[in-house]
Structure formats: C-alpha cells, structure tokens
Amino acid sequence: MLDDMIATCSSIGEGMEQDAVIGSTEEIEERYNGRFLEFIKLLVLVNKNEQLFPKQCRTCGTSFDSLSEYLCATIPKAHSWQDCEEVMGKPFTMMYRHCTCGNTLVLTLTEATFPRLRELWSMLRDEAEKNGRHLDEVAKEFSEQCDNYMFTHVFAGDAKLSCNHSGHVEKNK
Numbered sequence: 001m002l003d004d005m006i007a008t009c010s011s012i013g014e015g016m017e018q019d020a021v022i023g024s025t026e027e028i029e030e031r032y033n034g035r036f037l038e039f040i041k042l043l044v045l046v047n048k049n050e051q052l053f054p055k056q057c058r059t060c061g062t063s064f065d066s067l068s069e070y071l072c073a074t075i076p077k078a079h080s081w082q083d084c085e086e087v088m089g090k091p092f093t094m095m096y097r098h099c100t101c102g103n104t105l106v107l108t109l110t111e112a113t114f115p116r117l118r119e120l121w122s123m124l125r126d127e128a129e130k131n132g133r134h135l136d137e138v139a140k141e142f143s144e145q146c147d148n149y150m151f152t153h154v155f156a157g158d159a160k161l162s163c164n165h166s167g168h169v170e171k172n173k
C-alpha cells in the first residue's frame, strides 16, 4: 500500500523540482495562483481535522490519516471539487477522488470544517468569469495546485521518516 502511495506521490510531483520542498516565498508565488494559494493555505489547517480523518476506503480498507495523505495517495476524478450548495441549501463541497483500488472516494467539506467555503467558490467563479473560462476548468486547476502544494509542502515532510526506512527517498530523487 505504501508503494502505491509513493508511486502516486511521485507522479503528482513529476516535473516539479525535487529540492523545492521548502521554497522561498517568491518561488511559491510564481508557481501558484495567488488567489488560490490563500485558500490552499487554509486547507492546510484542516489537514488533520478529526471530523474528516482518518478516512477509509470501504473497498480496499486503505486508511488516510490526513488531507495531504488523502490527496497524495489518490487520483483526482475529473475536476474533483464540486460545489453542491444549491442542492444542499448550505455551503457543501464534494471532492471526488479515485482510490488506487479503483473505488471512487468522496470527501465532504462544510462550513463546520472549512468556514470560508462560500468565499472559496466566489473566488473560483470570479476567476472563471474574469478569464472567460468554465468553472469546472478553474476548479480543476485549483485542485491540481492544491495537490501540488500538499505534496510539496505538507505530505513530503510528514512522509519523510517512513520514506527513509523503506528506501523510497532514493526512488523519489
């Protein structure tokens, strides 16, 4: 299972500089949309939220202890982030991912876990409108930047010890 996770992580991190685990503020600003980054950093705060994690795949039993682990060890399904506020009558976001076993996983965010959820979608809608793009496309870009940030700045740090023990650090270089 760890092998799968590392493999998934490596593919997410592909094309990114491996030594950029702790980049300078300038490097970070260049790689990410600044408006996305503000919300991505807020997501780091729910990384180990007890209402969300641990989360388990019902099909294969894989357990995810944190948001960074969840995002690194799964694959986004389409644009992944889906705003369901209209249907649910309150801020309600579903994040669709594929487990490595093939099962579809859904992580739900509400204002209880992410207070600025509505603001996040206003920002994404504004970005879409401003640039004449479809919201799904912008949501996908946000999802990708979020995955990259979590992989580079959060998960890589968390996983360092277990990676060292199994020799995967070499593989990732």
Ligand SMILES: [Zn+2]
Pocket: 057, 058, 059, 060, 061, 062, 099, 100, 101, 102, 103
């Ligand atoms: Zn699974």
